[in-house]
Amino acid sequence: MVDLTRGERLQIMLTQQELAALDNWRFARRMPSRAAAIRELLKRGLAADGFETAVSGSKSQDFGVVGPDGGDGQGE
Numbered sequence: 021m022v023d024l025t026r027g028e029r030l031q032i033m034l035t036q037q038e039l040a041a042l043d044n045w046r047f048a049r050r051m052p053s054r055a056a057a058i059r060e061l062l063k064r065g066l067a068a069d070g071f072e073t074a075v076s077g078s079k080s081q082d083f084g085v086v087g088p089d090g091g092d093g094q095g096e
Contacts, residue, residue, distance in 0.1 A: 038085040 034042065046057035074083075 034085065041086050 042054060042057060042061075045051075045061070046054060049057070049060075051057040051060065
């Protein structure tokens with residue numbers, strides 16, 4: 021059985037476009053909450069192949085969720 025106790029809190033800031041992309045993804049998959057959707061996306065991202073190591077000196081603002089055109093890059 022999965023241990024559902026979570027002792028750590030993670031706070032992130034999202035733009036309105038990023039939040040809309042998250043909510044659209046969540047609702048399309050009938051996820052019960054934003055937190056559940058983020059956990060699922062983290063699980064998928066950590067399991068994905070092909071991630072490149074971040075360049076030394078990168079800043080948080082260099083890692084956005086949506087592309088410069090406002091799309092999520094997934095065609096959804």
